[in-house]
Amino acid sequence: MSEAVAFTEPRDAKPAAIEKVSIIISKGSLEGIYPGLIMANGARMEGIETNLFFTFFGMDAISKARHEHVKVAAVGNPALHLATWLGGFPGVATMITHRLAEEMEKLDIPPIPEFVEMISDSGAGLYACKASADLFGMRKDDFIDQVNDIITVGEFYGLAAGGQIIFT
Amino acid sequence: MSTATYAGAVVEVDAEGFLADPAQWTEEMAHEIAAQNGLGELTDRHWQVINFMRDSYLKTGAAPSIRTLGKVSGVPIKELYQLFPKGPAKLAAKIAGIPKPRGCI
Numbered sequence: 207m208s209e210a211v212a213f214t215e216p217r218d219a220k221p222a223a224i225e226k227v228s229i230i231i232s233k234g235s236l237e238g239i240y241p242g243l244i245m246a247n248g249a250r251m252e253g254i255e256t257n258l259f260f261t262f263f264g265m266d267a268i269s270k271a272r273h274e275h276v277k278v279a280a281v282g283n284p285a286l287h288l289a290t291w292l293g294g295f296p297g298v299a300t301m302i303t304h305r306l307a308e309e310m311e312k313l314d315i316p317p318i319p320e321f322v323e324m325i326s327d328s329g330a331g332l333y334a335c336k337a338s339a340d341l342f343g344m345r346k347d348d349f350i351d352q353v354n355d356i357i358t359v360g361e362f363y364g365l366a367a368g369g370q371i372i373f374t
Numbered sequence: 375m376s377t378a379t380y381a382g383a384v385v386e387v388d389a390e391g392f393l394a395d396p397a398q399w400t401e402e403m404a405h406e407i408a409a410q411n412g413l414g415e416l417t418d419r420h421w422q423v424i425n426f427m428r429d430s431y432l433k434t435g436a437a438p439s440i441r442t443l444g445k446v447s448g449v450p451i452k453e454l455y456q457l458f459p460k461g462p463a464k465l466a467a468k469i470a471g472i473p474k475p476r477g478c479i
Contacts, residue, residue, distance in 0.1 A: 248478055251440055253460035314439045315479050324441060327451040 226255040226369025228362070233374070234263025234272075235279040236303060236318075242374040243267070243321050250328035255369065258325065259362050261335035264374075265342070268334060268349050273319045277303040319350070326352035331365065333357045380406045392467065392474045396431065399471025407469045412460065416469075420457050423449050427463075428470040437467050437475035 227249050231242035242258065249256040266272040280286065280293035280302055292298065307317065316324060326332055334349055334356045346356060357365070375394055378387045381402035386394040391407070393399055404424060408416050416424070426447040430438045440463050444451035454462035463475045 244478060247440070250455070251461050251463055253464075313479070314441055314477070316441055320441075324444065324451055327444075327455070328440075329452075329455050 224249075224254055224370055226366075227372060228257040228259060228366035228369055229372045229374065230259045230261060231264035231267060231374055232261045234266040234276065236276050236306065237278060237283075237285075238374070239264065239267045239276055239318060240315075240321075242372070243318070243325060244315075245372060245374070246330055247321065247325050247328065250325065250330055256325075256328075256330040257333065257362075257365050258330055259333050259335065259357075259365075261338050265334055265338055265344070265349075267318055267322055268332060268353050269344070270348060270350055273322065273350060274317075276318050278306060322350065323352055333362065333365070335359070335362075388474065390468075390474060393471040394473070396428070396470075396472050399428075403471060404469045407471075411465055411468065413458070413465070413469075417457075419449060419453065420466075420469075423447055423454065423457060423462065423466045424470045427466045428472055431467075431470070431472040437463060437472060437477070439463070439475075439477050439479045441479060 227245075229242050229246050229249075231239055233239065242264070246256050246258050260268050266276050277299045278286070280288065280299035281290055283293070286293065286302070315321070322332070332353045334344070334353055336356050336358045339345070339356050346353070375386050375388065377384050378391060379385075381400060383398070383400070383403070385398045385403070388394060405416060408420070413420070423443065426443070427437055430436075438446070440451065440454070443449070443454060443463060449457070458465040467473070467475050
């Protein structure tokens with residue numbers, strides 16, 4: 207005979223609020239970078255302690271050479287509903303990115319460089335992945351000034367301690 | 375909708391304590407709401423943000439984004455977070471007696 211399991215707390219008890227998040231941005235396309243930035247900025251807006259960890263091509267968002275040139279993937283992106291051969295034409299990715307940027311501006315969503323600076327100013331920590339930086343031959347100078355440090359995976363877990371980790 | 379008493383007046387508030395009707399707000403309430411939310415004495419810089427939030431809301435019907443707040447209010451983003459560590463847009467809106475901002479940015 208089985209017994210019903212008793213609830214230890216009332217059903218309407220509110221779960222504890224999230225107090226800390228560490229968000230990993232691992233992809234280098236526009237649609238790969240924005241979600242993590244929006245999550246990070248939104249976390250700070252709620253007063254949540256926030257760290258951003260950029261790895262692999264996600265580091266484009268904090269690379270001096272590339273952060274102004276991040277584009278939507280026009281090829282191999284089924285969500286665009288665009289023929290692959292068309293997406294490959296010169297200028298198509300730039301054109302789609304430009305259109306999207308205009309729409310984002312209307313919604314007050316900043317371009318990536320401004321957004322990253324905003325998030326840094328809000329008190330979030332910005333970190334580059336050491337393995338990726340080594341792989342691409344990038345040093346601290348290659349990253350925008352807001353980047354706090356280049357850190358190892360182990361150090362990232364140390365920073366993330368006591369909070370949630372979100373991978374994008 | 376529940377009610378709260380600020381500065382001796384009973385006002386309607388939402389579940390998080392944001393005033394339902396901005397017209398019921400007074401400056402005296404601002405001090406009390408600020409204190410309840412962990413802020414000390416409100417400085418001129420706090421007021422610059424609070425007034426900006428309130429004016430924008432009354433003019434446009436929506437609270438400004440944090441980006442607009444940083445660019446137009448005259449208080450840069452770094453300072454906004456120093457003044458309102460638990461979230462400038464949210465907290466300033468609460469103190470300014472306007473509904474909670476619903477924007478993601």
